[in-house]
Amino acid sequence: xxxxxxxxxxxxxxxxxxxxxxxxxxxxxxxxxxxxxxxxxxxxxxxxxxxxxxxxxxxxxxxxxxxxxxxxxxxxxxxxxxxxxxxxxxxxxxxxxxxxxxxxxxxxxxxxxxxxxxxxxxxxxxxxxxxxxxxxxxxxxxxxxxxxxxxxxxxxxxxxxxxxxxxxxxxxxxxxxxxxxxxxxxxxxxxxxxxxxxxxxxxxxxxxxxxxxxxxxxxxxxxxxxxxxxxxxxxxxxxxxxxxxxxxxxxxxxxxxxxxxxxxxxxxxxxxxxxxxxxxxxxxxxxxxxxxxxxxxxxxxxxxxxxxxxxxxxxxxxxxxxxxxxxxxxxxxxxxxxxxxxxxxxxxxxxxxxxxxxxxxxxxxxxxx
Numbered sequence: 097x098x099x100x101x102x103x104x105x106x107x108x109x110x111x112x113x114x115x116x117x118x119x120x121x122x123x124x125x126x127x128x129x130x131x132x133x134x135x136x137x138x139x140x141x142x143x144x145x146x147x148x149x150x151x152x153x154x155x156x157x158x159x160x161x162x163x164x165x166x167x168x169x170x171x172x173x174x175x176x177x178x179x180x181x182x183x184x185x186x187x188x189x190x191x192x193x194x195x196x197x198x199x200x201x202x203x204x205x206x207x208x209x210x211x212x213x214x215x216x217x218x219x220x221x222x223x224x225x226x227x228x229x230x231x232x233x234x235x236x237x238x239x240x241x242x243x244x245x246x247x248x249x250x251x252x253x254x255x256x257x258x259x260x261x262x263x264x265x266x267x268x269x270x271x272x273x274x275x276x277x278x279x280x281x282x283x284x285x286x287x288x289x290x291x292x293x294x295x296x297x298x299x300x301x302x303x304x305x306x307x308x309x310x311x312x313x314x315x316x317x318x319x320x321x322x323x324x325x326x327x328x329x330x331x332x333x334x335x336x337x338x339x340x341x342x343x344x345x346x347x348x349x350x351x352x353x354x355x356x357x358x359x360x361x362x363x364x365x366x367x368x369x370x371x372x373x374x375x376x377x378x379x380x381x382x383x384x385x386x387x388x389x390x391x392x393x394x395x396x397x398x399x400x401x402x403x404x405x406x407x408x409x410x411x412x413x414x415x416x417x418x419x420x421x422x423x424x425x426x427x428x429x430x431x432x433x434x435x436x437x438x439x440x441x442x443x444x445x446x447x448x449x450x451x452x453x454x455x456x457x458x459x460x461x462x463x464x465x
Contacts, residue, residue: 099213099460100454108132109205111334113185113194118235119171119232123150125406129227132208136215137225145240146377148229153246156215156223161249163427165428167209167238167418168204169231172196178443186409193446202447203256203455206435210459212356222465224250238418239378250394252432254459255419258440261451262420263400263408264432265393266385268314270351270416271340272374274298275359279367281332292334293323295367302362303338303355310354314342315414320414337374341415344385386411386436392429396462408433419425 117125126142129130129152134140137154144150149170172195175183183194194201207225214220223245228237241247257264276295304316316448319337342351356371373380386393388410400408419430435455437447 097373098457099464100209100453100456101213104212105205105209105456106449108208109192109197109202109447109449112205113192113197114203116184117170117172117196119230122170123164126150126152126227126229126350129170129208133144133211133225141246141305143240143244143246145229145236146454148236150229151237151241152227153241154211154225155221155248156211156225157203157218158224158248159222161247161251163224163250164248165226165250165253165422166209166223166255167422167430168200168227169229169237169418170204170227170446171229171232172199173232173441175388176441181444181446188455190449191446192449193373193444194446197336197447198434198445199258200230200434202452203434206452206455206459207256209456210400212464213460214463217464219465222248226249227420228418234374234376234378235381235418235421236378238412238421239426242421247426248424250428253419253422254431254462255417255422255430257413257432257434258437259432259434260436261398261404261408261433261454263393264413264417265388265410265411266343267381267383267413267417267432268343268345269346269348269381269383269420270314270342271348271355272319272376273335273338273340274372275338276370276372277334277336277367278369279330279332279334281326284327289330290332291330292367294333295365296321296323296334296336298365299336299359299369300338300364303359304440306355306358310358310359312342312346312351314340314352316340316414326397329349341382343381344384344412346461348382350425381416382424384423385422386429386431390429391393393431396431399458399462402452403461449457
């Protein structure tokens with residue numbers, strides 16, 4: 097017999113998916129999680145966070161040191177087009193469809209269930225559960241959680257993510273750059289002008305090739321291109337926003353300089369450009385990586401072998417996660433893990449219910465020791 101209750105886990109997940117918690121509007125989810133955990137936790141705190149509904153932080157059997165952190169986020173993206181399933185929850189055999197169910201309400205439900213199971217034991221490992229806001233934006237929730245000093249001595253963390261039961265022991269870093277392009281206005285029938293949109297296209301096509309030629313890898317993705325959209329004239333201004341993801345083992349300052357230098361070398365560029373980092377309320381995330389033989393990674397794998405029947409495949413998450421902040425700001429060793437599913441950040445997002453139950457059981461055994 098397992099340590100967790102599958103029916104309760106299923107009901108928790110159905111409830112969470114049925115709650116609309118779009119980024120910045122997570123209030124109902126915050127209320128639901130607070131109400132649920134208040135019945136089992138030693139203490140539950142609602143932590144205000146600017147521009148979102150705040151964090152829920154619950155404490156159980158907390159010790160003076162060596163506590164474990166469970167961290168998941170409550171917010172989702174807006175609904176993408178082309179949904180054919182009910183975005184607020186639709187069951188189909190062993191799958192549950194819904195907005196945010198894979199990223200990451202499935203793991204959120206599993207964490208709550210493991211927390212509930214551990215509340216019955218006096219000898220469980222000390223655990224702090226944090227349901228944070230704004231992870232799909234600027235990670236204000238996790239940033240505020242770490243800045244506030246509310247956490248006790250936490251050494252390790254499980255961070256929820258859409259990993260398909262793969263264990264990510266690190267994550268990429270990220271910068272976002274704004275490129276202000278200044279051309280020369282002219283009537284649309286003349287060739288004397290410098291069309292800023294054409295210059296922007298040159299920069300974009302040059303930029304996206306950078307990971308192939310600099311030996312660093314990662315990715316460059318254009319996020320937006322904006323101009324005044326002048327009528328019957330070549331636009332003289334254009335703003336391009338470019339995303340640069342880069343792998344662990346690289347110095348952020350070097351990455352930043354190489355990217356800016358690369359853009360300035362765009363071939364046949366006629367316009368003047370000004371490059372700056374996008375303004376945001378929290379710092380850009382730096383990469384991290386735990387080695388395969390890290391004690392916490394080995395502990396997680398040991399529990400996986402006992403509970404899931406085998407070791408988890410490991411990798412580095414090729415984007416950023418709230419785990420980046422845990423490692424860099426608080427020296428907490430995080431791994432990223434989540435159930436099986438698909439279509440996160442797109443239509444008909446789903447999770448496989450049996451894998452959610454497996455995650456709940458795995459987390460409970462991790463606390464049981």
